[in-house]
Amino acid sequence: MHSGLRGSPRLWRFPALVLAAVLGTACPSGGGSGAPTVTGVSVTADAPRIAPDGTVRLVATVQGTGSIDPAVTWSIEQGGGSLSSDDGAEVIYRAPAAPDAPEALIRATSRSDPAQSATVLLTIAFGTVAGVVITAIPTTLSPGETTAMAALVDGAGLNERRVTWRVIQGPGQLHQVDGRSASFQADATFTGTVVLEAMAVADPSRSATVTLTVAPPATSVIRAAIRQPGCGVFSRTWTCMEVPAGDSSTVLASVASTYEVQVSARVPGTGIEAPLTINSKRDGYQGSLDLHSLDRGQYPLELSVTDARGNALVVPGIFVVDRAPALEVAEPATWQVAVASTLRVRASCQDDAGVCSLVARVESLQAAGTGTLDTTLELAAFAGRKVKLTVSAEDSLGQLTSRAFTVFVASPALEPVAKVPGQLLAADASRLLFATGDGPSAQPKGLGILQRASGQVSPLLTSAGSLISGAQLASTGAVFVAQPVGGTSLDRALYEATPDALTALDPGRIPVWVKARGDFALWTTYPESDLMLRRLSTGTAVRVAVPGNTEQDVTEQGFVAFWDKEYDILTYQDGVTRRLTNDPDSTVWNTYPVTDGTLVVYRKTAPCCSVQTGTVALHTGTQEILLTQPRPMWDVSPGRDYAVNSGWVAYTDLASGGQTQVWLRSPAGETRKITDWSVASTVEALGPGGQVAVRNVMDGKTRLLVSRGTEPLQDLGFVEGRAQWLDGAWHILWADTLFRVR
Template sequence: MIPSRFLAACVAGVIAAGVYACADRVTGVDTVPAAIDIVSGQGQSGTVAEELSQPIVVRVLNAGGQPLGGQLVNFRVIQGGGSVFAGSSLSNADGLAQERWTLGKSVADSQIVEARVVDASTGAALVSGRFLATALAGTPITLQRFNNPQTTVAGTQLPDSLLVLVSDAYGNPISGATVKWTVESGGGSVNNASALTTATGYASTKWTLGPDAGTQTLLAAVGTTLSTEFSATALVAGSVRMTKVSGDLQTAAPGAAVSVLPTVQLIDPNGGNPHPLGGVAVTFAVTRGGGAITDGNAVTNASGIATVGSWVLGSQSGPNELTASISVGLSVKFTATGVQTSPDISVSFVDPVGPFVGDTAPILVRIDSRFPLSTVRAALDGKVVTLTSPRQYYWSGSISLVGAPRDTMTIVVTATDANGSVGQGVRALIHDRAPRVIVTQPADTSVARPNTLIDASCEDDDPNGCTITVRMTQEPGGDGGLLLAGPTSSPMHTSISLAPWEGQGRVIAIIAQDSRDQATTATRFLWVESSPHLQSIGTAEGHVVDADNSRLLWNAGPNVGITHVGGSSETIASGLPSGFQGSIARAYLTPSGAAFAVASGGPPYAQLYVWLNGSLTSKTLNSTSSVAAAGDFIIYTTSPDGLYRQDVSNGAEVLISNSSGNTENSVGENGDVAYWNLSHDVLRFRGGSNTNITSDNGVNWLNVYPLTDGTNIVFLRRPTGVYDGAEIWLFDGTALSMLAPFRSIQVLPHSDYEVNGGWTAFTKADASGFAQVWTRSPSGVLRAVSAFATSSRIRALGTDGSVVFDTDVDRYFASATGSPTRISASNGSVVWRSGHFIMMLGNAAFTVSP
């Protein structure tokens, strides 16, 4: 308690006569304030930020206890943050002075006002007195909720209490306020319909959700004007995941306890952001094999975990089951097997490797026994089979699971020896067929521009269905399994962007997965090319190997076909002959059909197929690289006969030479054949006769690999005994000339030189040693096409003098007089057909539009 009077020493002024000057010289009354008495207003209570009901009053007294009038009394708020009305007051004749006091805004602060009297001449503090008051919270203005929203299983109490805080306009908690709790939807209940707030302003209740799935609501209200709504999500069996954490697939002796306690976890999938469900009642019960448990009624903790107290198996050998379930009908099953052991018999499983088996469970065990065995039997899903011994120590058999439930099972193999001793082996497995993934789109080797449609579904025996996920593969260059789409429930119809891999080839994995994480993967190789210079002609059922404006020639494994753009597709060869394990080496569309060569790993090493008028014929070659075609003409070499030309429009075949080279010869659309012979000279076949273009006879020069368009012939020339370099030479119908001097690198037809319509394209090293593309017009004008700081390679030449060529990673187009323009990445192949370039990439063909 603060005393009601504060005494102070009289301030004396010693005068010359040595007497005190503390008395009025007229009345003789002592006028020096010696004390302040608190008269009234002490210890009041009031609402925060409001004026107290009574004024605060003091009396000023001198040392003799007499009231002093006319004394200035100051009132100051020294704690609590409130205010006084005037701040000062003069005492009346009775020594009384008073003031009005408005409290501060916080009930947590002490409320103190001090009344002070000071020396009128010096300002020195003489006496003071303190008033105390209690601030009370104001009218309820705010109702703040906590632990909202929550999720749990329908019909179950939420794990956290609903909590509200009632406060006034200044955030002061209000105690003793009545909070009413009313279930608005869902049919649930609370453990108390109303509650008084505590000294700290809080009130709480427990909410048990109703039986229906979805959102349920509850209203907390103070009076009729202040309320807040809580919401909770009630989950039913299909929206809760119960998983086995530990304790499944154990073995123990009959009548003994398992070593690991069965434990489950409840998870709310929450749209891909899972979280555990605490406070949910879980019931454990023995459902097979007898035995007993303790503490079968458990409640999940904050991590969603619930565990049985103990599990003792039944007294007989064989399977035991324990089921954990929750109120909405969701359950999981634990299995354990009572197994007999014998020091004389050891049973170990080789197969199934597990844990999953389909509709047939293969069984292979090794049994080591001191004594001969009389019987070996396997039991699974109520079925028993006798195993046989294919070789010493090993016993095998199988059990059909067709019609068996998709469930966890246990194979028990019982071996009995001649003395009646029994030894058992156990292998837990899961009868669960792997999901089947069906991919409609994208097709293998298709082109993403840069988006591609994913149209996939899965089939499975899982009642929960299966999900589809799309990832990059884990293989080198597959970007480590990067997620591209999903997981989503089957089917998946979506588009993904492969823009980060523009100009590259990538393998994506389309994965079907069931609720047990058993997965099946289908892969698709995709090219990513979105250049606006490529206009789609169409797609085929396989890899496009040649194309024109209306047809695509394709290869898919052992099948070859022709797709008619905007129309039908026909397979012209299927199941290539036995022993032919390679893919198409060279393939051409002809005006009347198609021709293609297939290489294999054994004799015959090469085969030529010709498709004409709906019929496929074939013949054995000595080299697939001897095949070339233009127009209706195709050439090839056979062994031992030599080089032939066939007119595929009528089947007429002509022997060109029986001493030709067996690789990289050429034919023009007019039927001219340019080839090299065993003397390494270049010859031209025209009009039924052969003419030497070169006559070096391999003495000083080797002339090989000629290309012709029926007008020009371009070939390689290298010194005898040199194989790692060459010159490029041209025969223009009348004379020979060198196009490119010797380079000590590999020089190849179609990449370093090409002919078409009287035009010639070739590569020649620049001053830095980089191969640059040049062209020669029919009139003999030479032009440098490329000038990059890297080497270039020809991909196709047009009859108008335009050329398509590649650098390391890019592909360019240049007209007969124009500068190069980038058209795409350097993937796929390019041909000149019907007056323009066609690029073939994967299962697609594109018109090049520079």
């Protein structure tokens, strides 16, 4: 048995069972021609509200045709304040410290066409402060000891949540760490009461106080401190943890004692108490308080330590309970979406304070709402780019809950024709197969089919509690591999799914590789290494070969092209096996075939694992034709470097500069060169009439180009989706959307 680098074919005699999809990182592709004409200007602000003396970034975009000048000149129409610059596409606006008006109006005017301009209206306000609440741990401290506090400003729509700390009563050293937290060190010679106050910067009439007791400890044989919840220096960084706390709170304490101790935490007056046990990784005692029964508000907290001799120490504090807002995003319906120019965002939020605000943001573009948000974002300015949509909910204490989405903004050359509630996996003339999951990096857990004509969505039965991979569209529904959550590759199973039934295709055996096409599914098993073929409509299965390998092919008519243990290419249909090559495996390996039911195209290489070179070979059924010159074997892969469809063959070959170019061979045997760029090009897809989709990277930008027969290639720019010839036109399967190339 041989082994080697990626690209070296090998026989599957062990479970190397990783099914992966490789996505290339793409960048936008630009362009433009003709006399420059400015058609409009748009202005966006990072935030629609700012505080007095606050700043906000403003971005102007000039629309038009041709090589237009993107620069603008800026002016303040009303409201006062200042701009970081009078020109340029981007500036910083600073609001006046004492505004005379509640709003500011800023205008951006095209430098090349002053008749075109746009304005943005900003609200200048702190917002309404409802109050201030404080977390302070401990509230009883020894002379010379330090405590930490954090103040949270309560109020909806606040742009300013900072506080100013001051000492009202008693000696000691107060140090304000940041806009909300501070530390206080008691005087080493003082005992008694200290009172501290936190005043809201947005409204100094709103404040809160905390009373600290400075006294010697109750016992000298126990020393204890609460590290969480609260603020302090962790790993040399000032950090506030669980401020505020939610439905549960982790309590972490440092305890030093001469004798054995029992440690617990409680919320006095509520019946909530939890034991703390040693956590060696965090160098302390740790436990969790269940706070579900508590309403939002400020509560006392006590750490209780009792040693084996009956000595006891209680460390008191106060903390705040406030759940982060619950956020629901109805649209986008999935974590990755592709759009033409507009994106609808629908979201809602709920909070235990009864009010929460919503913001949807794409770079400098944003929309806001209270409680609910239903808006359409205009993304035409981002055409040919991948951008990030963030939807955030904020409660009255400033707690945020956010969800992020990847948004692909297609070029104007793409027209959306269908959208699925998940990630689009496959398409045919009447159906779209999609997957659903829990998040952007989560493996799919569900499958569904959307009927293109009616828009009806039918969930497919899948294996409960399993992750899905390798899902492919079939005549009856879908074929996929399922692995139980928490299981290994040895727990995988192959299934056929329909809206009404889930069928195990090969019970008790592990699928190594699978391909479905029309009414047929082809797969390789472990440990027997059988190559199996099943007609899905009848449920009949046959063993095509043993041992079976990966990277085989099957057509919708059940015609199979495969390579065997002798590294030769064979075909199978209706019980008849035919050998196409008969090369000695000591000198030649024939692997990785693709077929249209008549022609078979494959990789012909030197054996592993010395210096391996490979060519693309074509077998007509009666003769073998070498299509390319030799090159490094790992530069020859099915799909990327060769494809076949209805007698047409697309393949790559080396050009004089050493880069690969795409060639097309007709059913009559005529060949022509499709690409001639100075960079490498690869095959993306091949249509039944010789239509070719090509990928390459030009000036660091990945682009997709398509042809319609003899016409020149059409540059679609940045496209991360997959090209497919469908309904007599090129289509792109991208995120949750099926696009048609205009």
